[in-house]
Amino acid sequence: MLPEIGQFSLILACVLSLLQTVYPLYGVQTGHQGAIRSAKMFTILQFIAVASSFVILAYLFLINDFSVTYIATNSNSALPWYYRLSAVWGAHEGSLLLWVFLLATWSIAVALMSRNLPVESIARVLAVLGLLAFGFYLFVILTSNPFERTLPYFPIDGRDLNPLLQDFGLVIHPPMLYMGYVGFSVAFAFAIAALLEGRLDSAWAKWSRPWTMAAWMFLTVGIALGSWWAYYELGWGGWWFWDPVENASFMPWLAGTALIHSLAVSEKRGVFKSWTVLLALSAFSLSLLGTFLVRSGVLVSVHAFASDPTRGLFILGFLILVIGGALLLYAVQASKVKSRGRYELASRESLLLLNNIFLIAALIVVLLGTLLPLVHKEIGLGSISIGEPFFNRMFTILIVPFALFLGVGSLFRWKRQKLGELVKPLLAILLLSIASSLTFLFVFAPALTWLAMLGAFLGFWIIVSVVYEIYLRSTHRHRFISGITKLGNSHWAMSLGHLGLAVMIIGITMTQNYSIEKDVKLATGEHITFEHYDFHFDQINALNGENYVGTVGTFSVTHDQQQVAVMHAEKRIYTVQRMPMTEAAIDAGFIRDLYIAMGEQLPDGAWAVRIYYKPFIRWIWLGPLIMAFAGLLMICDKRYRTKKPALIEPKHNSGEQNA
């Protein structure tokens, strides 16, 4: 009975989402106040309906109801309860339910937290969100129903969750990532609503900015979590593989990063407006493209766990409809958007434009590398794969001007910057960053390479210029100590966000240049030494887990005769699916990780073992966390809380008449 109720409330949510689109739009057209105000009510009802559907599925997982096909294929009674819960989004059907649930969550957040906005604008935004939700509900109900039953012959036990997904990282990675993906729908809806209205002004940029930042923040954390998970769970010690599925999440991130910068310009200076709208449309379109790539199974990828090509057509159709419709609307309406502000070539506006150009260039590189193999195969030239070196080389090239301009950019004034003023400070920053990066490498790196020097220099260039900029702005009108307390949240957010990137650049530089990776053959009692570390293979024991068996190798690690760690690397076999898994042993540290993963046992009883030394790898995830925190700071800036209904209302009414 319960699964049927779940499905029923899903269908109810689908109908409500359609009403949420039709009624408010009708109201806006005819000026019917009741219909306009109904948007909020329908949003709340739709949220309740889909939330109950989601809760029911989660509950069914908890009570092991294997009469539901989706649960029978993705869970097992031996699975611990927390993995039974996260198994809800462990495969196709459930992750789509999570998707629509999160879309409803964002919608209700917009409905409840936008009291300062004119009701008509909010009605339009909610209507667009409703339409998107409607498409996804149809997709879930028609092609991927999570509540389908196995009746009458239901299995006694389930086929278990993919062991790769039985991990804490996978409990939180998909919800975070999806919050980001779906969150861009709000920016998208704001953009579409503004285009429908034919009115794009700084107020529009101001409204959509915190929402965009929130989505970007979740996406940043989501991607970082995914990278961290791949590092410790896949057992190869890599942190980014340029796998199509990773690229699918990286593309909206690049577009979103461009968008938050361009929105800042639109809000503060009233320029770049139509470009900002286009970015808002692209960010969400790329999220949809990512969903299509991942969920349709068109990719050859280690992530393609449960994909079904027949579903691809539906998403592709939806994708074309949404992106095509949005671009059409853009083509018709964008000419009405006039940018008022003027700026010189040497100005912060220009540098932010450069930021956008480089981010879009990076986006195109990733898009090309991801889609080219598909196109190549489709036109009958055979399958190809595009190697990591392509992406690595392109990003190494792109990051150089990007980081250099980033450092300069925050020093530039809006509108017009006299270049002469900056020569001295920039020379000082240059010298300081060269000196500090070289010192850093002398202390932490065993040898100097050109690439490492370049990377470290870029990182310190950003750090030094950020610090200088803070000093400059806080001593502008006050003394340093009193001035620094007067900097606003969003200023700190900018500085911190940039520092996060610097931390990440340094982390990547150190990891990529100074990692030591040894694949060795070791028997118990043998040892291997490198980089002052000695790894001694002590013993091998049997292992008995809740739903797996296996072996565990114990290694004691010493650094210059000092005991550092005793590490336990596991080789598990999950009993239900008979699937072997490698649980790497990691001794994590701020400036280095030690990583041991058991390979296979060789015929003579010795083991193949991966022993890695990874300097500064934590910084790669620390950077994005700092960036995400910066995003949070910006959302908390008080200018997004102040009420200005008196200012907005009259403006809005005049816009209404024009449209």
Added chain:
Amino acid sequence: MNPRRKKRLLITSSLILGLSLAMGLTLFALQQNIDLFYTPNEILKGKNETGVKPEIGQRLRVGGMVLTGSVKRDPDSLKVSFDLVDNKAGQVTVFFDGILPDLFREGQGIVAQGTLKSINSIEAFEVLAKHDEEYMPPEVADAVKGMPTLTTEP
């Protein structure tokens, strides 16, 4: 030309220059990093679609089934070699120095990435096995379709 036009010309031309530079660079990098996929049969007889055989020294990916009993290990290191077969009687040898993936087994489909060493052997730098019970790269699935399952359950 008035100064405003001159400025615009400068901006436009530098944009075009930058764009073409970027395109050229990208295409160059792409060209060096595209790895074609071959089945063992295609390595010996040329690609199905074009009939082109890979050249020795070329980077490529090969996918097929690991021939049962063909896995040979070096006793002192992690060096290993095995034969890959497909449903068209192609057979090539793969040499690899490293740790084979968890799901590598005789009689199962795998993909190896590396360079062609001789007309029928590949020096692999990466070996990938399918990641769960249901998933197999479509190319490999095509290459081994119809072959008797050689899998021996562990």
